[in-house]
Amino acid sequence: MAKKSTRIVAVANEKGGVGKTAMVINLGAALVKDGKTVLIVDMDPQHNATSGLGIDVTDEMASVYDLISDEGGGAVDDVLWSTKWPGLDVIASHPDLAGAEVELVDAEEREDRLKNAIQPLIDKYDVVILDTPPSLSLLTINVFSCANEVLVPCQTHPYSFNALEDLFDTIGAVQEGINPELKITGLVPTFFDQRLRVCRDIMERLKTDERYQGLLFNTIIRSNITIAASAETGKPVVFYRTGSFGAKDYTSLAREFMMAK
Numbered sequence: 530m531a532k533k534s535t536r537i538v539a540v541a542n543e544k545g546g547v548g549k550t551a552m553v554i555n556l557g558a559a560l561v562k563d564g565k566t567v568l569i570v571d572m573d574p575q576h577n578a579t580s581g582l583g584i585d586v587t588d589e590m591a592s593v594y595d596l597i598s599d600e601g602g603g604a605v606d607d608v609l610w611s612t613k614w615p616g617l618d619v620i621a622s623h624p625d626l627a628g629a630e631v632e633l634v635d636a637e638e639r640e641d642r643l644k645n646a647i648q649p650l651i652d653k654y655d656v657v658i659l660d661t662p663p664s665l666s667l668l669t670i671n672v673f674s675c676a677n678e679v680l681v682p683c684q685t686h687p688y689s690f691n692a693l694e695d696l697f698d699t700i701g702a703v704q705e706g707i708n709p710e711l712k713i714t715g716l717v718p719t720f721f722d723q724r725l726r727v728c729r730d731i732m733e734r735l736k737t738d739e740r741y742q743g744l745l746f747n748t749i750i751r752s753n754i755t756i757a758a759s760a761e762t763g764k765p766v767v768f769y770r771t772g773s774f775g776a777k778d779y780t781s782l783a784r785e786f787m788m789a790k
């Protein structure tokens with residue numbers, strides 16, 4: 530039997546609040562709704578992806594920290610959590626993950642900890658989606674080393690647009706250094722509001738800027754309060770309010786993502 534080729538996608542942007550975690554949760558859930566199997570790996574110590582999927586993070590629970598730290602020594606099966614939605618699993622984060630950065634400073638193969646740890650699981654899933662913290666840390670480097678593609682949410686706001694250049698430089702450096710296979714699958718506008726001139730201007734710049742040609746997705750994630758509300762209740766928006774803009778946009782993103790390769 531041919532080896533299954535699982536897509537391993539990092540959702541990354543060094544800026545906070547651009548919709549990374551919302552994309553991880555809701556793209557993952559929309560793919561599962563379309564019949565795919567998805568593993569979400571939460572690599573942000575703030576663990577919003579874990580909580581947003583309805584899993585309460587407690588002090589003593591096993592998490593990705595136990596997989597990648599020297600202290601932890603956790604087995605991959607101990608840190609794998611199923612969600613309420615069959616086909617959607619999570620490797621949870623934990624506030625302790627913030628300490629892994631310092632602990633791993635002198636460790637061997639420190640960039641490859643995550644990659645090595647989740648290797649035994651990969652084949653069970655169609656797609657693995659990795660959430661990243663809002664900084665270029667060793668945690669993010671572990672994600673880039675493990676992933677084979679990157680999806681970039683870009684808030685339709687000037688700060689976010691201007692920061693894209695740095696992000697693309699970072700990804701370029703990763704491609705030259707630790708992971709030559711890493712490719713950028715696409716750039717997805719987020720927090721779009723048709724009524725706001727600033728959003729329309731940034732959309733125009735994204736469409737016309739030659740640096741981003743061929744990368745810009747057709748799907749635009751609109752600003753939709755239901756996305757924030759669903760995260761609060763621990764449910765992805767496609768399972769929370771099927772008719773919302775958020776559910777529609779993420780369903781469309783899932784389909785475009787599966788076509789883009």
Ligand SMILES: Nc1ncnc2c1ncn2[C@@H]1O[C@H](COP(=O)(O)OP(=O)(O)O)[C@@H](O)[C@H]1O
Nearest residue numbers: 545546547548549550551751752753756757760
């Ligand atoms: N399209 C959207 N419309 C409205 N609120 C959103 C949208 N996407 C995300 N949010 C909310 O905005 C906040 C920041 O988003 P989040 O995904 O956590 O960003 P990041 O992970 O990049 O820091 C969260 O409260 C989230 O629920």
Ligand SMILES: [Mg+2]
Nearest residue numbers: 549550573577
């Ligand atoms: Mg986040």
